[in-house]
Amino acid sequence: QVQLVESGGGLVQAGGSLRLSCAASGRTFTRRAMGWFRQAPGKEREFVAGIDWSGVNRYYTDSVKGRFTISRDNIKNEVYLQMNSLKPEDTAIYYCAGDRSVQPSYTSASYDLWGQGTQVTVSS
Numbered sequence: 001q002v003q004l005v006e007s008g009g010g011l012v013q014a015g016g017s018l019r020l021s022c023a024a025s026g027r028t029f030t031r032r033a034m035g036w037f038r039q040a041p042g043k044e045r046e047f048v049a050g051i052d053w054s055g056v057n058r059y060y061t062d063s064v065k066g067r068f069t070i071s072r073d074n075i076k077n078e079v080y081l082q083m084n085s086l087k088p089e090d091t092a093i094y095y096c097a098g099d100r101s102v103q104p105s106y107t108s109a110s111y112d113l114w115g116q117g118t119q120v121t122v123s124s
Contacts, residue, residue, distance in 0.1 A: 002026030009118030020081040022096030033104035038092035050104025
């Protein structure tokens with residue numbers, strides 16, 4: 001069974017940066033696309049970024065394009081989300097997720113592995 005554990009969240013001022021990490025245990029990490037989702041209070045969980053199994057193809061929601069970068073290290077079994085130029089509207093709990101497929105989906109229903117989440121708070 002693959003487990004996902006996120007780290008790297010915290011409190012940062014607007015314009016600052018954070019790097020989230022997600023460590024995966026288990027042997028099926030390299031066969032999965034990985035994604036980052038977020039959920040703000042009172043809102044639905046939304047797709048933030050996804051990366052295919054090879055790490056070549058990356059996808060972002062429009063609101064984070066040019067500011068966030070997703071990457072993965074298939075040797076270390078880790079996936080990362082580098083977040084720059086953070087805005088107060090980026091405040092949310094961020095979740096790492098593993099897709100059933102080798103290509104990431106934009107919808108959470110495609111993901112069957114989830115981390116516990118890490119809080120990101122951006123102050124204005």
